[in-house]
Amino acid sequence: MTYILYIAMSFLILGLIISAIRFVKGPTAGDRTVALDTLTTIGVAGLVLLAYVFGRFIYVDVALVYAVLGFIGVIVIARYLEGAL
Amino acid sequence: MENLTLSDKLSRFILNWFFLMIVWIAFTSSFSGQELIVGVITTMVISLLSISMFTCCTLAILSPIRIVYMLWYFVVFFVALIQSNFDVARRVLSPSLPINPGIVKFKTKLTTNYSKMVLANSITLTPGTLTVDVIDDTFYIHWIDVKTTDPEKAFTEIAESFEKILLKIF
Amino acid sequence: MEILEIIGGILILIGSAFLFLGALGILRMPDVYNRLQAGTKATTLGAMSLIIGVGFLEPSWMMKSIIIVVFIAFSNPISSHALARAMYKRKRYPIIKSEDKDMDAYIEVFQQEEEEVKS
Numbered sequence: 001m002t003y004i005l006y007i008a009m010s011f012l013i014l015g016l017i018i019s020a021i022r023f024v025k026g027p028t029a030g031d032r033t034v035a036l037d038t039l040t041t042i043g044v045a046g047l048v049l050l051a052y053v054f055g056r057f058i059y060v061d062v063a064l065v066y067a068v069l070g071f072i073g074v075i076v077i078a079r080y081l082e083g084a085l
Numbered sequence: 086m087e088n089l090t091l092s093d094k095l096s097r098f099i100l101n102w103f104f105l106m107i108v109w110i111a112f113t114s115s116f117s118g119q120e121l122i123v124g125v126i127t128t129m130v131i132s133l134l135s136i137s138m139f140t141c142c143t144l145a146i147l148s149p150i151r152i153v154y155m156l157w158y159f160v161v162f163f164v165a166l167i168q169s170n171f172d173v174a175r176r177v178l179s180p181s182l183p184i185n186p187g188i189v190k191f192k193t194k195l196t197t198n199y200s201k202m203v204l205a206n207s208i209t210l211t212p213g214t215l216t217v218d219v220i221d222d223t224f225y226i227h228w229i230d231v232k233t234t235d236p237e238k239a240f241t242e243i244a245e246s247f248e249k250i251l252l253k254i255f
Numbered sequence: 256m257e258i259l260e261i262i263g264g265i266l267i268l269i270g271s272a273f274l275f276l277g278a279l280g281i282l283r284m285p286d287v288y289n290r291l292q293a294g295t296k297a298t299t300l301g302a303m304s305l306i307i308g309v310g311f312l313e314p315s316w317m318m319k320s321i322i323i324v325v326f327i328a329f330s331n332p333i334s335s336h337a338l339a340r341a342m343y344k345r346k347r348y349p350i351i352k353s354e355d356k357d358m359d360a361y362i363e364v365f366q367q368e369e370e371e372v373k374s
Contacts, residue, residue: 004264008305011271015278022281022290030287030342034294037334038281041298041327042274045305048323049267051316052309060319067323071330078337082344114318170273170300173293177280186289187351187358209332210299215292216332217339217361225361227288227339227349234358 005053012046033077040070094136096144101132142199142255151254158250162207169212176229187231191240192222193248200255207247214243263311270305273297287342288349295335302327 016039023035044067051059079085105128113120132139145151176183195201205216205224213229226243233239280293303324310320343361351358 001260001264004268008267008271011275015271015275018275018278018282022278028287028342028347030338030345030347031290033338034281034287034290037331037338038278038294038298041302041331042278044323044327045270045274045302048306048309048320049271052312057316057319060316060323064319064323064326067326067330071326071334074334075337078334078341082337082341108322111318111322166296166300169296173280173297174273174276177276177283177293177297182283182285184284184289185352186286186349188349188361189358190360205336206329206332209335210296210328213292215288215295215339216336217288217343218364220364225364227292229289229292231358234360 005049008049009046012042012049015042016046029077029081033074033081036077037070037074040066040074044070097136097139098132100142100144100146101135101139102128105132146254154250154253158247158254161246161250162210165207165211169210172212183230185230186227187234188217188225188227189231189234189236189239190223190225191236191244193224193240193244195222195248195251195255197255200251204244204247204251208244211243211247259311259314263308266304266308266311270301270303270308273301273304275301277301286350287347288339291335291339295331299327299331 019035019038019042023032023039026032026035044063047059047063047066051057051063076085106124109124109128110116110121113124193201193204195204201219201222205219208214208216208224208226215227215229216224217227218225224244226239228239228243232242274297277294277297280297281290284290284293306320306324306327310317348359348362
């Protein structure tokens, strides 16, 4: 079980690093926002996994709030880029 | 706002109350008396205030045959979601990036806004397609591997299996 | 008990692998729309699978896991749709490999608007 968690964690960290590279490189604001969306989703999944590793239920609530806030953030940025805000 | 009869309003109110109560129980994940009482009062006030906003459907949506169709829709959608993930994995992992992107359009027979929203979200999660815009009954779809630019053939390829079930639900 | 742990472990592995593939997709794809395609699909199923897997490992968390999964399944397509439309309205047209003119059907909406402004 421990090894499965190690493997999953390393996949998540690699994913975070790769999307952070796209976040820095991204030629336009849209590319950066896509990277931000991916970072948020991976972060939510990572928080739920950490909640299991540390055995703390409260981290799952943190993940839920982070998912809601990340979604609202991406929608606001998209509306701003569209010129409708 | 269209004119609503009293039974329409009542039916929407009860449906909203029911779903908000389910969400409340899932959020608190406890069945103790105090939480349930607060939940009943809060969800009742919210659904009273939002009768004119959540106009999705009436209590008729809970008829058994529609629930069977909803479960069937869920199965179809889930199979398509898994297929699309293996599709993405194949494209991302192959060294030559086999893509041929383009935007196609097609017309749908759905009329209500909520069913169009469900169809657009499903199309985004199915293999190789992404909804770019919905104007009236025309869907504009970004397709990662365009097979045809003809609207009707694109419709059969992308959306027909979902729309058949959605027409029966809504 | 044992069987639940096995199912949960497998789901967590699949989920983390798909999350990684989604991140790889947004790094490798050539333009915004293709990045959205890869990013949205792979991360949605990846996060769903991983969170349900944790729910199998701790059955008392299942309720909350399902709430997060339903929310992610609803919100990810909506945000990608909003981003795709915003980028098109900022005139970042998708790259098209073939010579066919009909490949970009969406541009007709904007051409109509321009003609209305001119006339």
